[in-house]
Structure formats: C-alpha cells, structure tokens
C-alpha cells in the first residue's frame with residue numbers, strides 16, 4: 171500500500187470536509203425501517219427514535235404480509251437473477267412488475283432498472299447525444315445531472331421552477347444554434363416531480379404546454395411522487411389532473427419500499443431503452459425476489475389508497491403544528507418538509523441535539539444543497555401518530571429557537 175499516493179488522491183478532500191462541516195459518516199440503525207426505530211448512539215448505547223427522515227413514506231418496508239410475500243418469492247426464485255436482463259436474468263417477476271407499473275402509472279409500457287439513479291442516468295444518456303440540448307431545473311437530483319453529463323449534450327440550467335426562465339433559456343439556446351452551422355438539436359426538458367430537498371412540485375401543466383410549443387421532449391422524475399401525490403398515489407399527473415410527461419422515471423425504493431427504478435411511457439420508448447440504455451444493458455438484473463416485492467408493494471398501494479391519504483393528513487398536521495410552535499415552514503404539497511437553518515455547523519448541532527431527544531432528522535448540507543442553505547429535512551410517513559408528530563414539532567421548535 172503506497173500511503174503517499176493514496177494521500178495525494180484523498181487526504182486534502184477529507185480534511186477540507188472536516189474543516190467545513192461537510193464530512194459524512196453513516197448512522198447505524200438496529201431495527202427495520204419504520205416510524206419508530208432504534209439507532210446506535212455515539213456512546214454505543216441503543217436509543218429509540220421517532221423517525222422523521224425516511225423515504226419509505228407509506229411505511230411499507232416492515233409489514234408482515236409484504237415481508238412474507240417477499241420471503242415466499244425468495245423461496246420460489248432464489249437469491250439472485252444470475253444474468254443481465256438481455257441474457258438470462260429476465261424472470262417472470264420482472265415482467266409482472268413492468269406490466270403492473272405500466273398499469274399503475276396509466277402508461278402503455280414500463281421498463282425497470284436496478285435503481286432510480288440508474289434509470290435517470292441510463293435514460294438521459296441513451297436519449298441525448300452531444301448535438302442535443304437539455305433544459306434542466308437548477309435543483310434537479312444528482313442522478314439527472316450525472317445522466318446529462320454522461321450524455322455530453324449541451325445543458326442549459328433554468329432557475330428553480332421558473333417557467334419564464336425556462337422559456338427564456340430555450341429561446342436563447344435556439345438562437346445560438348440557429349447562428350451556428352450545426353444541425354437543429356433535439357431538445358429535452360427534464361425535472362424532478364417533487365424536489366427532494368425542498369418538497370415542492372414541478373409545474374407539470376405549464377411544462378407540458380412549453381414542451382409542446384417548443385418541440386421539446388418532457389421527462390419527469392417521480393422518485394418522491396410515486397405513492398405520494400394524487401388521490402391514489404399515482405404521481406404528479408394525478409395530482410394536477412393533467413396529461414403525463416413523455417418520459418416518466420420513478421423509483422421503487424422510496425414509497426414502494428423495495429429497490430429499483432423504472433421508466434414508464436410509450437412502448438417505443440421502453441423498447442428503445444432496452445436497446446440503447448447502458449445502465450439497463452450492462453448490469454445484472456435485480457434479484458427476482460426484489461422485483462416480486464416491488465410488485466407486491468405496488469399492488470398494496472393500489473389496494474390501500476387510504477394510506478396515501480393518511481400521509482397527506484400527517485403532513486398537514488405536522489406543518490400546522492410547527493407553524494403553531496413558531497417554526498418558519500410552509501405547508502408542504504409532498505411528504506418532505508424542509509426546515510431551513512442556513513449555517514452548516516448550526517444545522518448539524520440542532521440535528522444532533524434532536525437525536526439526543528429521540529427525534530431523528532438529519533441535517534442536509536452542501537453539496538446536497540447550496541452553501542448556507544443547510545436544513546433539517548423532515549419527511550413524514552403514513553403511520554406517524556398525531557402524538558409523535560406533536561411531540562416532534564414541540565422539540566424541534568425548542569431546538570431551533572435555542573440554536574441547538
């Protein structure tokens with residue numbers, strides 16, 4: 171081991187992260203994901219926490235009926251898929267899952283990836299190449315940004331959720347291309363449906379209008395929208411009661427509480443991705459039991475729309491409780507409630523203090539959010555009780571007022 175060489179790659183970055191309070195380390199959870207968990211505290215003891223930090227918004231990860239269904243799928247299908255989807259990995263549960271996703275999302279077809287990250291990266295880089303234009307919201311998720319980088323398309327970033335700025339950017343991009351000798355570009359608009367660190371929503375009706383008027387393809391990432399938005403959790407289009415985007419990406423790892431990502435849309439799109447998306451082609455298929463679990467969990471969401479309603483009611487109750495306690499938050503349209511603190515060190519201290527008091531809300535810092543925008547990112551579950559939420563709101567308010 172050549173320590174000097176390793177230092178030259180890693181030491182400065184680690185020291186800088188420590189110095190500016192952005193050093194990351196993992197917390198150990200000793201119980202399954204649910205609204206109440208046990209974690210290992212810095213002194214080695216176990217402590218119970220109200221979990222206000224999970225993406226498992228409907229709290230499906232630890233339901234007996236769903237765990238048993240997954241265990242049964244393991245017994246039937248084994249532990250792994252054994253091959254890529256295009257070689258030997260494509261098993262009945264993968265196909266059933268894709269058929270069910272298409273039905274659930276009201277689309278002609280769906281294709282699954284091993285993660286939502288891989289779905290975004292593989293879709294954008296397959297659709298776009300270096301002569302194309304991509305218009306991207308400034309707060310889009312890292313997996314969208316990485317997909318854009320991989321595509322080598324020219325990226326134009328528009329101000330967060332600012333539709334006038336999007337139109338301005340499209341016009342400027344078109345003008346610059348018209349003045350060059352290059353061929354007319356293909357154009358893609360891409361946005362999160364629910365912004366993961368702010369919890370606000372993309373304006374789908376306006377995006378559809380602009381995409382149509384400017385001949386752009388529209389792609390939305392419903393990672394935090396599936397199972398959350400709309401009366402039955404079908405996502406952003408159901409929330410607005412409008413048409414779907416051309417390309418809908420989603421994940422099976424958040425409200426669906428399994429693992430994987432998907433793209434839903436016309437069959438021509440999913441056939442294209444099967445042929446051209448490198449993160450679909452060059453990887454082993456997800457374990458069939460995981461595909462079966464994702465499908466069972468989605469069926470459960472379909473059969474239990476009241477769970478989606480419970481989540482919405484909890485978000486409303488929690489935001490109102492925080493507001494009553496004097497915390498500056500807006501009513502969130504999703505399951506994510508950001509409590510912006512600003513200073514990185516202060517956000518870390520408040521989060522640590524909350525943890526000591528049995529409330530788990532991580533501080534989110536640069537580079538996940540902009541510098542000076544550090545926040546507590548609370549996310550709610552359908553199963554939090556009113557008592558848990560009121561207790562949490564009071565303790566959070568107290569800690570924010572005290573600055574720690």
Ligand SMILES: Cc1ncc(COP(=O)(O)O)c(C=O)c1O
Pocket residue numbers: 285286287288290311313362364366391393394421422423430431
């Ligand atoms: C908006 C968004 N898109 C995509 C992803 C990636 O999904 P996955 O965790 O399934 O890789 C995430 C979070 O992880 C996300 O927040």
